[in-house]
Amino acid sequence: MATELTTESYIGHHLTNLTCGKTPDGWTCDPYMVDKMGFWAFHVDSLFWSILLGALFITIFRLGIPKSTDSAPSGLQNIVEMCIEFVNDNVQSLFGSVKNTLIAPLALTVFVWILFMNLMDLVPVDFLPVLAGHIAYIVAGDSVGWISSPESFYFKVVPTTDPNITLGMAFAIFVLTIYYSITVKGPKAFIAELTLHPFGKWLIPVNFILEMVNFIAKPISLGLRLFGNLYAGEMIFILIALMLFFGSIPIGIMGFGLHLVWALFHILIVALQAFIFMALTIAYLAMAHETEEH
């Protein structure tokens, strides 16, 4: 099923996840069956990279645990401690006096993990998908019907360009926010917060609708902000890559230059978005701990 390489198919290839799910005929990863899978489908590539990079984070930080406190820290240990101090400073400034031992490790996980996932954006767009396609074709090309060529195997590399990943994390944080709102403030205060603002007790339904919008908008905006920024960045990398394949030689050379410029600029976005996600996570959790009325 080797389709001719067009601009449209190239972009489409880069924006399609390797999706495995349940169809009426059983479990499959055939891209042409995605429409029949419904909700119970998994983006295997996003989850693969997400788990791999999460494991990398855990491994690096486990290796960075200081062996002894008698000698000066060096190498990896310095980086690890720098990250911890950076996260601690942020937690301290946003959380103030509230003591919760989960927040700092959570913020650390969020920051480093998202940073790693975002950094996958800097790997040249074609490198890993083409490699994965060829490996899949060699390993399973004969036995699995839908892998008819390396190109028919989709493999997205940057997990944070998948809204499922970013919204999944935002959702988990949302659940934590509700949990802490209820346990720290108490259910009564939490419900009061959602219903008695901003118009007092005679307009409870209006208050509830307004507060609910506010409440639900937080995780959605949190997830979509990260997704939007990284998706746009990825898209621009793809478009620049197109200049190399479909343009003339001068445009191709310009493409190289543009790729360099955009990659350098993207380093900023990568780190900034990871930081923003972490800062907002801490801020939302801090709000869940605030007991006084506003």
Added chain:
Amino acid sequence: MNINATLLAQAVVFIVFIAICWKYVYPPILAAMQEREKKISDGLNAAKKADDALEEARIAFEKELSNAKAEASEIIEKANNRATQIVSDATSKAETEAEKIITSANKTVENETNKAKEDLRKQLSSIIIDTTQKILDEEISKDKHEALLKKAAEEL
């Protein structure tokens, strides 16, 4: 790019990673960092204490040194005084001695002179008597003119 069960899977994975970080990654690193922080501040305090002790020792040493210097100069002064004293004592003693010697020498000279004068007088009187006897021969006897001779001798 549709929303599907990936979202739930990622939420679960996320919570698992947070839990691992919370239990096994963050606390040991933070504990080690705090321990080292404490060690460093302890070390700095110890260094400050050692500095203070050193300063104290230096002050004590300087005090001791200046004491010793003062004592030494006192001793030297005493010794000098003593030497001067000895010299002046010796000088005055020598002067006295010299004076004594001079006085006694003077006295001796005077005595000798007196003695010589007496001898001379005696010799002269005997010479005069002899001479006079020779002149007068037996005319004048020594016994008869003793008183006269004696008077002449005294007048000499």
